[in-house]
Amino acid sequence: QVQMVQSGAEVKKPGASVKVSCKTSGYTFTLYGINWVRQAPGQGLEWMGWISVYNGNTNYAQKLQGRVTMTTDTSTSTAYMELRSLRSDDTAMYFCARGAVAGRGDYWGQGTLVTVSS
């Protein structure tokens, strides 16, 4: 069965970076892309971007351009999302989701809570 298992919660100081991992199993990793979506406390869902595992092409939300990098490691079927220059408003639950296209996620990770606080 398809599984998406994310790394554990992180606490970071403003200005630092965080890298969240999403280890997948149960399907052919290169046949799908990976969406990253975040949710600030008590708020709605915000799409961050999508990466094609097949060719590494990325599509990022404009507001995160320059601060976010999405990558994959096909040898371990793992996707990564790195967010730099963290601010307090980056405090959120971060989700990965398998998706053939940007925005559509048919299997989701359990979420990784990233807290940015001085």
Add this chain to the structure above:
Amino acid sequence: DIVMTQSPLSLPVTPGEPASISCRSSQSLYSNGYNYLDWYLQKPGQSPQLLIYLASNRASGVPDRFSGSGSGTDFTLKISRVEAEDAGVYYCIQTLQTPVIFGPGTKVDIK
């Protein structure tokens, strides 16, 4: 960017009764024979789950009491008979173009 709106934003429902949520986009989501509109449900404390894709296709494992309809800019998610497990926040999302935009969400509470 395409703007997504939903109504109502809050919906109290009685088990066994039908429920309906509306989603509208600022631009047509129709292209190449498809409407690029998906629906998600996020139950309390859980990750979102895909319910409907391309406006009217149920995702794998989704009960047939859920149905999606609409075209262009106006879409509807219907639950034929609400069950207690259907409580949560329902989001529509356009996948026609990036940036992908979620609607604000409709919170469904079971009476």
